[in-house]
Amino acid sequence: MTIPQSIHTGTLTTTGNVLLKVDNIALGYGEGAAEKRIVDALSFDVGLGEFISIVGPSGVGKTTLLRGLSGLLKPKVGQVVVGGHVVSGPHPDIAVVFQDYSRSLMPWMSTRENVAFPLQGRGAGKAERNKEAEAALEAVGLGGQGDKYPWEMSGGMQQRVAIARALAYNAKVLLMDEPFASVDAQTRFDLEDLVIDLREKLGVTIILVTHDVDEAIYLADKVIVIAEKPATVVDVIETGFGTHRDQVATKADPRFQDARARILTRLRHND
Amino acid sequence: MKTLTNILWWLWLPVVLVILWWFASAQSTNLFVPPLQKIVESTIRDFGNGLLLTAMATSLVNLVLGLLIAILFGVIFGLIIGETRRLRLILDPFIHFFRSVPQSALVPLIIGAFGIGAEPKIYAVAFACVWPIMLNTIDGTRSVEVGVRQVSRVFGIPKMLYFRRVVLPGAMPQIVAGVRVALPIGIVVMVVSELFASNMGLGFYILNSSSTFRIPETWGGAMLVGVIGYFLVMVFSLFEKRLLSWYFKSAAR
Numbered sequence: 001m002t003i004p005q006s007i008h009t010g011t012l013t014t015t016g017n018v019l020l021k022v023d024n025i026a027l028g029y030g031e032g033a034a035e036k037r038i039v040d041a042l043s044f045d046v047g048l049g050e051f052i053s054i055v056g057p058s059g060v061g062k063t064t065l066l067r068g069l070s071g072l073l074k075p076k077v078g079q080v081v082v083g084g085h086v087v088s089g090p091h092p093d094i095a096v097v098f099q100d101y102s103r104s105l106m107p108w109m110s111t112r113e114n115v116a117f118p119l120q121g122r123g124a125g126k127a128e129r130n131k132e133a134e135a136a137l138e139a140v141g142l143g144g145q146g147d148k149y150p151w152e153m154s155g156g157m158q159q160r161v162a163i164a165r166a167l168a169y170n171a172k173v174l175l176m177d178e179p180f181a182s183v184d185a186q187t188r189f190d191l192e193d194l195v196i197d198l199r200e201k202l203g204v205t206i207i208l209v210t211h212d213v214d215e216a217i218y219l220a221d222k223v224i225v226i227a228e229k230p231a232t233v234v235d236v237i238e239t240g241f242g243t244h245r246d247q248v249a250t251k252a253d254p255r256f257q258d259a260r261a262r263i264l265t266r267l268r269h270n271d
Numbered sequence: 272m273k274t275l276t277n278i279l280w281w282l283w284l285p286v287v288l289v290i291l292w293w294f295a296s297a298q299s300t301n302l303f304v305p306p307l308q309k310i311v312e313s314t315i316r317d318f319g320n321g322l323l324l325t326a327m328a329t330s331l332v333n334l335v336l337g338l339l340i341a342i343l344f345g346v347i348f349g350l351i352i353g354e355t356r357r358l359r360l361i362l363d364p365f366i367h368f369f370r371s372v373p374q375s376a377l378v379p380l381i382i383g384a385f386g387i388g389a390e391p392k393i394y395a396v397a398f399a400c401v402w403p404i405m406l407n408t409i410d411g412t413r414s415v416e417v418g419v420r421q422v423s424r425v426f427g428i429p430k431m432l433y434f435r436r437v438v439l440p441g442a443m444p445q446i447v448a449g450v451r452v453a454l455p456i457g458i459v460v461m462v463v464s465e466l467f468a469s470n471m472g473l474g475f476y477i478l479n480s481s482s483t484f485r486i487p488e489t490w491g492g493a494m495l496v497g498v499i500g501y502f503l504v505m506v507f508s509l510f511e512k513r514l515l516s517w518y519f520k521s522a523a524r
């Protein structure tokens with residue numbers, strides 16, 4: 001895969017270098033008086049190479065927010081800026097891994113074709129596409145499985161394919177919408193560690209949305225807590241774990257426990 | 272062994288029916304219900320002298336060309352209409368109207384408008400078959416998962432590629448079902464179209480024999496149409512299994 005090495009930051013610093021800026025956005029469904037406002041006055045910055053978790057209860061508007069960030073839903077107010085450009089629609093610097101892997105992979109395509117499809121959309125030739133797709137599959141631990149179809153794979157493997165597809169697109173920012181919500185606990189841990197690993201190796205900037213507080217803290221450099229109706233940022237917590245994580249040790253870390261208590265209290269008060 | 276049992280199980284009823292028919296009709300003196308033996312004899316004779324083969328070839332060519340035109344237009348317009356909400360709302364009543372018109376009744380009009388020869392017959396078949404194919408294609412495009420659409424938008428898939436690699440395959444199970452519905456309609460219209468201003472094809476063979484009171488030939492021709500229909504559906508099923516293997520295999524999980 002040809003992920004530019006320049007993005008790789010080694011030890012992560014979040015100062016300066018803002019890659020993505022969410023500037024006071026409001027999102028809603030419907031127009032004018034009939035509008036149902038879901039997100040309001042919401043702002044945050046994401047540094048290059050940073051891993052951000054956005055945590056909030058079910059139904060608060062996390063998916064809506066990600067649709068706003070990815071250009072699928074136009075903000076009513078405010079703007080999303082990535083790499084200096086206002087996002088006004090789907091953007092080549094933004095890739096998305098959707099919540100429901102089984103509905104986002106195309107059953108009529110092999111996994112290789114699924115992963116290569118966005119590259120085909122960019123006009124890449126077949127040989128190049130397949131090479132990139134194979135590399136991306138390799139990166140998510142599915143090397144040599146490109147000929148299989150999504151429906152021949154387990155849920156966890158399908159989500160790996162969806163991640164590979166986003167990686168192959170070679171975007172600067174990876175948006176993930178509760179990517180591990182529908183797999184079993186062990187697979188979930190494996191996938192979490194895969195994503196941490198990919199971030200460390202490839203230096204992609206990741207924004208992951210989840211309702212699971214533990215997952216949010218475990219993965220991120222910075223946890224953004226959203227709540228209220230319409231949803232807005234109620235807290236921001238720097239975890240300070242660095243790039244390395246361990247399912248047991250990290251979760252036993254006092255900073256983890258503190259962050260957990262703080263977020264849970266926050267969310268309880270906003271019920 | 273298993274396939275042999277299957278074949279036997281599948282054959283016994285037709286065989287019994289044919290035997291019953293053979294003996295029940297053997298003594299028939301009713302002009303319109305000739306003995307089966309006579310039907311078989313006349314059919315074999317007309318196969319031997321090439322009459323039926325030419326008629327079959329003519330009819331099948333019309334049918335296949337008509338179907339291909341119907342598939343081409345039905346699928347292209349179905350995809351476009353299915354993906355365009357406005358068009359769908361405006362055109363839906365018209366499509367249902369044309370679908371509900373008895374197609375055989377329109378055949379004389381089409382022939383009247385386009386004249387004699389093969390072309391109007393091909394148009395008649397195409398016109399009759401295009402509606403179920405188009406309607407199914409529209410339904411098929413509607414059944415494409417939202418997730419898959421979102422993926423295509425997020426990754427900036429160009430329109431043509433999106434139609435070719437996402438909507439078309441996603442709608443394919445229903446498109447194929449539409450063609451399956453259109454096939455027997457096409458066969459009926461093919462025969463009916465040859466009853467007008469024609470001197471070729473199976474329809475003409477049937478009409479001509481019946482108007483000159485060669486009733487065994489009339490029966491033979493009609494039954495041949497049935498057999499052809501049966502084989503076409505069989506061949507189509509094989510094609511369907513190959514084309515939609517992803518669909519059948521993923522549904523089996």
Ligand SMILES: Nc1ncnc2c1ncn2[C@@H]1O[C@H](COP(=O)(O)OP(=O)(O)O)[C@@H](O)[C@H]1O
Nearest residue numbers: 029036038056057058059060061062063064065
């Ligand atoms: N397409 C839509 N049209 C109207 N309302 C919607 C739509 N999608 C989601 N909503 C509403 O927006 C709110 C937030 O939904 P969502 O963003 O999916 O929340 P979350 O992902 O946090 O569970 C819910 O009340 C939901 O009913």
Ligand SMILES: [Mg+2]
Nearest residue numbers: 062063099178
């Ligand atoms: Mg959601």
